[in-house]
Amino acid sequence: MMMSRNKATEREDIEALLPWHAAGTLSRRDAERVEQALAQDAELARRFELVREEMAETIHLNETLGAPSTRVAQKLFAAIDAEGEPKKGRGMSFQASAWLAGLFEQLSPRTLAWSAAAAGLAIVLQAGLLAGLVLSERGASYQTASFGEPTAAAPGAFALVRFNPAATAGDITKFFDAHKASVVEGPRPGGVYRIRVAATSLSQDELARAVARLAEDKNIVAFIAPAK
Amino acid sequence: MQATSDEALISRIAAGDRLAMQVLYARHHVRVYRFILRLVGNATTAEDLISEVFLDVWRQAGKFEARSAASTWLMAIARFKALSMLRRKPEEELDDETAEAIEDLSDDPETTVQKKDKGEILRKCLSALSQDHREIIDLVYYHEKTVEEVAEMVGIPEATVKTRMFYARKKLSELLKAAGVDRGWP
Numbered sequence: 001m002m003m004s005r006n007k008a009t010e011r012e013d014i015e016a017l018l019p020w021h022a023a024g025t026l027s028r029r030d031a032e033r034v035e036q037a038l039a040q041d042a043e044l045a046r047r048f049e050l051v052r053e054e055m056a057e058t059i060h061l062n063e064t065l066g067a068p069s070t071r072v073a074q075k076l077f078a079a080i081d082a083e084g085e086p087k088k089g090r091g092m093s094f095q096a097s098a099w100l101a102g103l104f105e106q107l108s109p110r111t112l113a114w115s116a117a118a119a120g121l122a123i124v125l126q127a128g129l130l131a132g133l134v135l136s137e138r139g140a141s142y143q144t145a146s147f148g149e150p151t152a153a154a155p156g157a158f159a160l161v162r163f164n165p166a167a168t169a170g171d172i173t174k175f176f177d178a179h180k181a182s183v184v185e186g187p188r189p190g191g192v193y194r195i196r197v198a199a200t201s202l203s204q205d206e207l208a209r210a211v212a213r214l215a216e217d218k219n220i221v222a223f224i225a226p227a228k
Numbered sequence: 229m230q231a232t233s234d235e236a237l238i239s240r241i242a243a244g245d246r247l248a249m250q251v252l253y254a255r256h257h258v259r260v261y262r263f264i265l266r267l268v269g270n271a272t273t274a275e276d277l278i279s280e281v282f283l284d285v286w287r288q289a290g291k292f293e294a295r296s297a298a299s300t301w302l303m304a305i306a307r308f309k310a311l312s313m314l315r316r317k318p319e320e321e322l323d324d325e326t327a328e329a330i331e332d333l334s335d336d337p338e339t340t341v342q343k344k345d346k347g348e349i350l351r352k353c354l355s356a357l358s359q360d361h362r363e364i365i366d367l368v369y370y371h372e373k374t375v376e377e378v379a380e381m382v383g384i385p386e387a388t389v390k391t392r393m394f395y396a397r398k399k400l401s402e403l404l405k406a407a408g409v410d411r412g413w414p
Contacts, residue, residue, distance in 0.1 A: 016390040058369040085244035
């Protein structure tokens, strides 16, 4: 009885972590716990697919929101010019959470997070890794995926993908080789890359099937969706 | 070749480096704008607020603590600005996007399923969530914030972050069910 209650609690704990597992923002230890549970629990695995579906549409929704107009930058830098140099603070020693505490003093206390820095580092490493891949594919000159040659009008079929942070450069290279895919743009906000999945354009159904094949490689792909 | 870290940029901004400010703005303004836009639901208001956010960064850069990720700090400022504005805004001013989403959900389920694919329905339901639920889903799925970062930004315990995410997802499933998409969960 006690054992089954413990198991149920453990399952609930794991289920609560699924959104962060899908986003690739769990610690390695937690990610391994979740992976282990997913391998042994078919219902949990089904629920993880629901989470991935939600994440895909959340990214899609945000990606369609556009960007602010140039008016914002003009207004901002005019205000900065009018204001002059910022006030001299206490260098890098003041806490962000203390800044927040001042703003949110009517709210409940919050927990400070050291792991934020680790998560940020993981994202930077992943972006660097992808930039490295593009560099190695394109020869000697340095070029990030974001600033390659214009690709909007290039032929082919495309998808938006976010890679699993645990995937290594070697894993991703093999993945691209195996699927004859390549990065054409990114990272976009959310760590998403636009990749070419076929050299010629595909019908909607063909593209959906191609994306489904790529999505099967869950060790590499955290999220993928068809793109124009 | 390695890009200057956000933390190094903020340090330079604290010393009055305008170019560093331009780089930080170029790097983060789209993401911060989208975060604000999802909270306030109006593009013009979001543009006004994003300008205020980065002006605050210019003024407060010397107070930045490198123990938090710079993007988390930026989003926390953005969140504060957005919520302050919403507190000033009369409640009856429902934004167009949310109003449209709610209107669409009032279609009978069969009609809705016929006229939209599942992804589109899901996106409508995501837009129809409450502000708290929209926010946490965006922070976790789109802005890739950890449990600890969300706790710090939103000002709630880590356990509450997980619970709020669970209830946001549960509500999403209920909206989907009402729109004719039964996911068999929860």
